[in-house]
Amino acid sequence: MNKIMISFLILVMGFFLAAGTGFCEESMTMERMKNAQIxxxxxxxxxxRLRKAENTDRVFIRLENMLLNRVSFFHQRKIGQAIVEKNFIRYKFNTETSEKTEETRKWRNDLPDKLxxxxxxxxxxxxxxxEILSIRLIYISPESEIFKITPVPENPCWIIRTRIDxxxxxIIIDAVSGEYLGQGLPAPYEGFSMHGPDHPPDCDDNNxxxxSHAQxxxxxxETMDYDTIRDGSAYGSVVQSHIQSDSTVMFYELDHGGATSFKNRCDDDILxxxxxxxINGYAPMGFAFIGSCMGxxxxxxxxxxxxFRKEGLAQDTVVVGYNGMSLSVCEDDCWGHAIAWQTKLFSEMNDGHTVAYAYAQANLDYPDCTDEGRFCMLYRGDGNLKFAGxxxxxxxxxxxxxxxxIVITSPIYLDISPLPGVxxxxxxxxxxxxxSITVPSTKHLTLNTTSTNKYIDLAFLNSAKLIMDGTYLNANGSHGGVKFVSxxxxxxxxxxxxxFKMYDGGEIRVYE
Known part of the structure; x- marks a missing residue:
């Protein structure tokens, strides 16, 4: 067959996306989320509802999400003025039916009734x-990720956050004996899974x-089926290799820094x-978590x-991150929940929910991260994306x-496309x-939709081509549709x- 060059300089067409059924996740933009929460x-x-579940005079934070039709009541346990770390009561209800959907109680039995x-x-x-930034009393939990003192103090402790330059x-001080016990883990501030070192003079790339957050x-x-490497004090070249990658689609960083830089090593900041x-010339990151305090x-x-969203693209990429985690309004109440909050986010994503839905559920679990008029975590971009499930x-x-x-002939014949539908x-x-992608000699490629996975879209960057040096390309959009787009x-x-079929020598190119 004569070599055929098929170049598509396609006219602008309006494409209409089918909304999902049930919960209206397309409404879950960050601004709508804020406005929908009480x-x-x-x-x-x-x-x-709360009175039926709890016959006490305890004070609860009430977080109602009108988009989800859910309300969460959260009580942080205290003994006198001392917070009991990781001890709380949480109830959740469906606001339409008043049905109780969750009751969680974490309550230590080895503590006194009074200070x-x-x-x-x-x-x-x-x-x-x-400079003293904040001070508060805490009973440190044996499960604490922030105050890792061995053995775990039996007494309440003064937790003092300070800044020098x-x-x-x-700083952790035994509130009964006055003894200095050690140091806790500060929130990242001012600002793959990567995590970085402290500031000088305590900067140590080896530690x-x-x-725990990065792991x-x-x-x-990994649970979501994305092979992942964790790297502490990552070199800039390593970070660059993950940005300039066809495979790294999930990115997590927790380092000192902010919205425009974070410290990856003692002598280096990523800007x-x-x-x-x-990222110029590469696809936008699918999911990025910017864990620097002001990220x-x-x-x-x-x-x-x-x-990370490649010039702020509104679709196909989403970023979650901290919004002032070192500020007292967040560090005092939310930082201790940071791992639990991201665990809820990731577990909901793993269950097949959108990032926006997972984000809302994490807030309902830990309303301490959204009270006092500040959202300590935010997301930007396409919250409707799903990554697992x-x-x-x-x-x-x-x-x-x-x-x-990939063709398998035994024990049964299988002809498997590397680009299945969604x-x-x-x-x-x-x-x-x-x-440019090339179907090599003697090979073939199919882009076939099915009744379950109805859509296959190829979005071309850098004026790339689809080149047919093999036997054939067969694309069938009869169950939904196939797109070749910029x-x-x-x-x-x-x-x-x-x-749509193409044979030996054909090329497809979509200009940007």
């Missing part, structure tokens, strides 16, 4: 140097902070401007959320190079074609619902 404090006597005699606050403060400390993200990414440079406090051009195809970052069907365009990314402007391209 946060206040009440006692059981003030709400008939013992303690040293006063000023005596505790006199033992530390620098650029260095922050969390980076936040291992938790690593484990959940948002570097992400901008590195999502600023958005727009020149910030991490903007650059039954029937949810695994997300690819991008494709390039050789591509073809059940909904609303919840799933297209296949980003970063550089990766930058997905309204530019071609969609067909019938059958």
């Amino acid at each position: 946060v206040d404090t009440i006692r059981p006597i003030d709400d008939p 013992p005699p303690i040293i006063d606050q000023s005596r505790a403060e006199s033992q530390v140097n620098g 650029d260095s922050r400390k969390v 980076p902070l936040w291992y 938790n993200a690593h484990n959940w990414f 948002a401007s570097e992400i901008d440079t590195w 999502l406090s600023s958005t727009g051009n020149g910030t991490f959320e903007h650059e 039954t029937g949810v195809p695994k997300v690819k970052r991008s494709i390039s190079g050789s591509i073809y069907n 059940p909904s365009r609303f919840y799933h990314r297209p296949y980003f074609v970063r550089a 990766g930058i402007n997905q309204n530019k391209g071609m969609q067909f619902n019938g059958e």
Whole structure:
């Protein structure tokens, strides 16, 4: 057959995406989320649902999400003025039916009913140097990720957060004996799974902070079936290799830093401007978690959320991150829940829910992270994306190079396409074609929709081509549709619902 060159410079077409049924997840933008949440404090006597479940005068944070038709009541246990870490009561109800959907009680039985005699606050403060940012009383939990003291103190402790120049400390003082016990883990501030070191003079690349947070993200990414590596004090070249990748689609960082830079090593910071440079020519990151304290406090051009989303694309990429975690309103109440909050986020994502839905459920579990008028975690971008769950195809970052069907002849004949369809365009990314893909000689490629997985979309970047050096390409969109579109402007391209074939020598190119 003569070599055929098929170049598509496609007219702008309006594509309509089918919304899902049931819960209206397309409504879960960050602004709508904020407007749909009611946060206040009440006692059981003030709400008939809570009164039926809890016959006490305890004070609860009430967080109602009108988009989810759910309300959460959260009580943080205290003994006198001392917070009991990781001890709480939580009830959840369906607001339409008043049905109780959850009752969780975490309550230690080895603590006294009243505070013992303690040293006063000023005596505790006199033992530390620098500017005192906050001080509070806490019974440290044996399960604490923030205050890792061995053995676990039996007495309540004064937890004092201080700052000297650029260095922050969390000092732990036994509130009964006045003894200095050690230091806790500070929240990252001012700002793959990566986690970085402390600031000088305590910077140590060999002992980076936040291992538990990063390992938790690593484990959940692996559970979602994304092979993941955790790296403490990662070199800039390693970070760059994951940004400039066809495979890394899930990214997590927890480092000192902010919206435009974070410290990956003692002598190095990663800049948002570097992400901008590195990601040029590559597909947007599917999911990124920016765990630097002020990571999502600023958005727009020149910030991490903007650059990971490749110039702030509104679809096919989403960023979750901290919004002032080192501020007292977040560090005092939310930082201790940070691992539990992200565990809820990732577990809901793993169960097949959208990022926006998972985010809302994490807030309902830990309303301490949304009260006092500040959301300590935010998300930006396409909250409707799904990354895991039954029937949810695994997300690819991008494709390039050789591509073809895998044929298995024994014990049964199978002809498996590397690019299967997805059940909904609303919840799933297209296949980003970063550089030209080629079906090699003697091979073939099918793009066939099914009654379950109805859509196959290829979004071309960098004026890449689909080159047919093999036997044939067969694309069949009869169950839904196949698209060849620009990766930058997905309204530019071609969609067909019938059958499309291309043979030896053909090429497809979608110009940006």
